[in-house]
Amino acid sequence: MVTTPSGSPYLSRAPAAEPRPAVQHQESLRDTIESVVVAFILAFVFRAFVVEAFVIPTGSMASTLYGEHWTHNCSMCGYEFAVGANRGQSGKLALPHASLPCPNCNWEDPVQVSRDDVESGDRILVLKWPLDLSHIFPALGPKRWDVTVFKDPKDGETNFIKRLVGLPEEVFMIIDGDVFVAKAQQLPAELISRLEVIQELNYQARQARNVPETRALRARMDQMRPGVIRDLRPYLRIQRKTGPSQEALWSVVYDHAHPSRRQRPERGGRSWWQAEPSSGWSVGPGLVSFDGLQQPPSELAFVGKSLEDDHAYNVGLPAESAQARSVTDLRVRFTLFPAGGDGQLRVRLRKFDDTFVASFDADGTVLLSRVRQEQPGGMEVLGRAHLRSLQRGQPLRIEVQNVDYRVLVRVDGREILATTDEQYRPDLAKLLADRWRPARSGERPAEVALSAQRLRMEIKHLAIERDVYYRSPRIQGSLTGGNPWADLPGWGTEENPIYLRSGEYFMLGDNSPASEDGRLWSIVGDHLRSRGPDYQVGTVPEDQLIGKAFFVYWPSGYRPTHVRWGLIPNVGRMRWIH
Structure with a gap:
């Protein structure tokens, strides 16, 4: 230890080595190059074996995933929907020749889109590593209803995306x-x-x-x-279908949050929800109500709109056939706001000759029944559950659906009743041979209706949806x-x-x-x-599978003024893929 004149201690040091700036610069450059190379290698490995990004070019997976498309708002009801863009064999973007039919209210707007308005397809992430390890861990292998990327059997190079x-x-x-x-x-x-x-x-x-x-x-x-x-x-x-995949596959038939202006009674129109005069039912913009504390059973039926598999996205796209098919797998959902009474609300769904009724009593009893004319009262009770009683200020979110030959009832997101295979299953002989024929002239393959008695209530967020066909x-x-x-x-x-x-x-x-x-x-x-x-035509061999799509990380973005591309991410449309 040495002491300075002021008494401050310091450690003695060896003489400093001469600086070598050229050598240090070379080492720094080498480290930088190595870091860049390692980053590229890691990125390549990550892309090749873990996750890879893809762009959806076409609309074969709409509405789960969108290819190039236009977004249109119906001028009559305000419902927003996508219209697929078609580039054809030439690769040149073609505008839709027909009008744009709204999937919600059926109003047809004139085509008012331009090539500059087209939005890019969804950009997705695909998980690849589970397939690589599936031979060791079979649980990681492909599963039914997965949205899957694979090589096109036609050339082995183009990437296709479909549902497995x-x-x-x-x-x-x-x-x-x-x-x-x-x-x-x-x-x-x-x-x-x-x-x-x-x-x-x-x-x-x-x-x-x-x-x-x-x-x-x-x-x-x-x-x-x-x-x-x-x-x-x-x-x-x-x-x-699995719960998440089924949720992704519902398509709107009618959403009462977007009522058509031409159907409003004050404008001389007629709603698709119809009831007898003085029935207690009232249908207004965004709201359906029933005021009938002394009212006998009264029905509000959904009529006037076809329940079919047509898709607004396909306007201007080459489709397999313009002839729509009747769809009988349906869901009705709404939020119930009780306001008094000791009666009952019923939801009726009919698929071909099978009619099911979900009833909600004021005391909280919920029944799932099937119409059987030979049964006492004409109904066969399939299941029973109990909820809290219907009380003012305590709304209930209700869903009733008949899909894949299973009828179920959900309340506040929880499944409370469902049919079993013993209670309800398809008659394949009839489906493959006789088909369904209406018992009465004009009868449709499927029906949706609400009925109520001795209640006062409001219904909001009422919607009907159909399954994929x-x-x-x-x-x-x-x-x-x-x-x-x-x-x-x-x-x-x-x-x-x-x-x-x-x-x-x-x-x-x-x-x-x-x-x-x-x-x-x-x-x-x-x-x-x-x-x-x-190799069998129509199939995809296992070694042609690439991975499972799991997230839309960049939907078509927002565009700054006078810019053709969506540069600002649309966070609200980022979503998991099911």
């Missing part, structure tokens, strides 16, 4: 818009053998040298299919044009079930009328053609 609906080792079939499967392990060996013969004939048709040979092979398949479908019926089971189209093209399956029933559809072998998956788009998915594929890329009969 069919799994290996099962027979897949769409019936009346719903998904049915039969597990291969439960089928008789003789039936599996016939399904394999049809697969072999399909492969031979792919290899056929001329049209007469193709026609002969098709005739053999046509002869076999009806018997196969008949023998499959006892083994087919409907596949119900998977169509059963025929494969497009022509025999003479080189498509051996032209005009055959689509793969996996009502007249053409498909047997998915080990490692084969089946995909459908949520926007069924405008989705080119497994039902319609007919071109096989070289990367799959080389596999011979080991």
